[in-house]
Amino acid sequence: MLIMVLDAKCVMCSKNATVNDDMKEVSCTHCGFHSSYDEYIELMKEKALNMSTDFQINLDKNPL
Numbered sequence: 001m002l003i004m005v006l007d008a009k010c011v012m013c014s015k016n017a018t019v020n021d022d023m024k025e026v027s028c029t030h031c032g033f034h035s036s037y038d039e040y041i042e043l044m045k046e047k048a049l050n051m052s053t054d055f056q057i058n059l060d061k062n063p064l
């Protein structure tokens with residue numbers, strides 16, 4: 001299962017998180033969440049399993 005997240009969503013507070021330029025770190029200015037990108041992906045996978053329906057719907061939406 002591969003999830004590419006460029007515009008990251010914070011796993012802690014669900015607000016916008018920032019992925020740094022080399023895609024190695026994710027940080028959230030809203031709640032102070034900070035982790036490596038790999039760790040972030042693992043957290044997102046766990047979250048996706050818990051709410052797979054919502055996650056699928058979001059992936060199907062194409063903003064372009």
Ligand SMILES: [Zn+2]
Nearest residue numbers: 010013028031
């Ligand atoms: Zn946050």
